[in-house]
Amino acid sequence: MCNGATLRYTSSVPASEQAVEAMQSRAVTQPPDEVELARRIAAGANEAKEAEAQLYRRLAPRVRLYGRKHLRDDHAAADLAQQVLLMTIQKLRAGQLREPERVISFVFGMCRMVAMDLRRGQLRRERLLEQYGLDLTIADASIAPQLDRDRLASCLDRLSERERSVMLMTFYEDRQADEVAGLLGLTAGNVRVIRHRALGRLRNCMTGREATS
Amino acid sequence: MIPPSERGSPLVKEACSAAIEEPKLVEYWLGELDEAAEAGIDEHVLGCAACSVRLAGIAALADGIRATFRHGAMRVFVTDAFVRNVAAQGVRVREYRVPRNGSVNCSVAPEDEMLVSRLEAPLAGVHRLDAISYLDDTATEVFHDVPFDAASGEVVVAPKLAAIRAMPSHRQRVRLIAIDEGGERVIGDYTFNHAGHQAT
Numbered sequence: 001m002c003n004g005a006t007l008r009y010t011s012s013v014p015a016s017e018q019a020v021e022a023m024q025s026r027a028v029t030q031p032p033d034e035v036e037l038a039r040r041i042a043a044g045a046n047e048a049k050e051a052e053a054q055l056y057r058r059l060a061p062r063v064r065l066y067g068r069k070h071l072r073d074d075h076a077a078a079d080l081a082q083q084v085l086l087m088t089i090q091k092l093r094a095g096q097l098r099e100p101e102r103v104i105s106f107v108f109g110m111c112r113m114v115a116m117d118l119r120r121g122q123l124r125r126e127r128l129l130e131q132y133g134l135d136l137t138i139a140d141a142s143i144a145p146q147l148d149r150d151r152l153a154s155c156l157d158r159l160s161e162r163e164r165s166v167m168l169m170t171f172y173e174d175r176q177a178d179e180v181a182g183l184l185g186l187t188a189g190n191v192r193v194i195r196h197r198a199l200g201r202l203r204n205c206m207t208g209r210e211a212t213s
Numbered sequence: 214m215i216p217p218s219e220r221g222s223p224l225v226k227e228a229c230s231a232a233i234e235e236p237k238l239v240e241y242w243l244g245e246l247d248e249a250a251e252a253g254i255d256e257h258v259l260g261c262a263a264c265s266v267r268l269a270g271i272a273a274l275a276d277g278i279r280a281t282f283r284h285g286a287m288r289v290f291v292t293d294a295f296v297r298n299v300a301a302q303g304v305r306v307r308e309y310r311v312p313r314n315g316s317v318n319c320s321v322a323p324e325d326e327m328l329v330s331r332l333e334a335p336l337a338g339v340h341r342l343d344a345i346s347y348l349d350d351t352a353t354e355v356f357h358d359v360p361f362d363a364a365s366g367e368v369v370v371a372p373k374l375a376a377i378r379a380m381p382s383h384r385q386r387v388r389l390i391a392i393d394e395g396g397e398r399v400i401g402d403y404t405f406n407h408a409g410h411q412a413t
Contacts (some may be wrong), residue, residue, distance in 0.1 A: 034260065058262070059259070061265065061269065062258060062259050062265040063259065065258065065265060065268055065269055065272065066255060066258070066259060068272060069241070069242060069244075069268075069272075104256065104259050104260035105256065107259055108255060108256045108259050111255070111259070112255075146273075147273055147274070147276075147277040149277060149280060149281065149284075152274075152277045152278070152281055153281045153286040153287065156278070156281060156287055157287075157288075160357065160358065161289075161290055161356050161357065161358060161359045161360060162358055162359075162360050164287070164288075164289050164290075165289055165290050165291060165360040166360075167278055168278060168282055168287065168289050168291070168295075169291070169292075169295055170243065171274070171275035171278045171279065172278065172279055172282060172295075172299070173298065174242070174243055174244075174275065175243070176243050176244060176245050177243070177245060183292045183294050183295060183362070184292065184360050184362070185361075185362055185363065185364075192236070192240075195239065196235075196236050196239075199235065199239065199274075202274065
């Protein structure tokens with residue numbers, strides 16, 4: 001499961017008991033998901049403040065990634081994350097998000113809207129901050145693994161010349177396969193194959209699973 | 214049986230029911246998908262911790278490749294269009310153009326951010342090209358199947374700037390060899406007489 005909420009079953013216990021065990025185990029060991037956090041915020045219970053912080057910590061990196069992908073600018077992505085989550089939490093606090101179970105859909109909708117605004121240059125950050133205040137704990141919005149730069153350089157060295165060229169031309173400016181193909185006189189399909197193979201080799205090299213080719 | 218905490222949360226449950234394969238995430242990151250597919254992944258990633266971490270890994274790798282190149286720690290065969298794009302972004306590029314079987318006196322200044330060698334070569338009809346690097350007449354490296362744009366009439370290579378910056382004065386020769394069904398043929402030799410930078 002994507003959220004890592006893995007349920008483990010054993011063959012010696014009836015399925016219904018397994019499910020109960022799994023539920024109990026999950027209740028004890030699994031942190032609340034986004035929906036549960038949204039419900040707690042909406043309920044305004046004692047733990048609402050902590051739920052807000054948790055929801056922020058969980059979603060901020062993802063919204064920031066959305067921003068990086070769609071706005072191609074780290075600062076704009078950070079602005080996007082802050083605006084979207086402030087508005088989301090404010091809506092939850094005010095009970096204006098009637099279905100907390102749809103919190104991800106709501107966040108997605110806000111991402112699209114705010115990203116559009118940011119693209120248009122209609123920055124509403126100051127107004128939003130003034131309106132909603134910044135009484136949240138701002139979490140570290142990075143979920144990316146820390147890359148060992150020396151190791152990456154060494155792994156890039158191990159790629160073939162063509163793989164290295166494709167990787168640089170692709171990721172230096174986030175170019176699509178057909179653009180890179182045009183630069184190198186290849187087909188887009190060929191670039192995708194080279195890119196996929198190179199990514200796999202880099203991953204294996206970075207994790208120490210690769211013998212040199 | 215659905216655990217109580219997941220009842221009534223079909224969207225979150227659905228969003229995490231299947232991890233997105235890496236090639237698809239890469240295509241998504243690069244904007245290669247159509248609008249509907251992109252929106253689907255947008256929403257999935259927002260609701261999926263595992264996929265968002267994997268996507269962040271792709272973004273981090275892209276950052277790492279850019280940083281490695283900018284720090285001059287990556288030798289790579291590129292194209293004229295790529296060099297022009299990089300220069301247009303304000304990167305200080307030092308270029309040397311070397312005629313076929315010719316030589317050039319070269320150096321690297323502290324403020325240079327990218328070094329480019331343009332090897333002029335008749336590449337019409339060439340499908341595969343290897344390059345051999347000689348340092349002071351000793352073969353040191355062979356680069357197999359290097360990328361090139363045949364129509365441009367040149368092979369463009371960005372050597373590791375950081376390594377060259379650290380080297381004393383030396384002579385480097387590069388030989389281009391075309392490989393085809395008939396065997397190998399030398400396209401040309403290119404000599405770089407490198408002067409180590411003298412601090413003033």
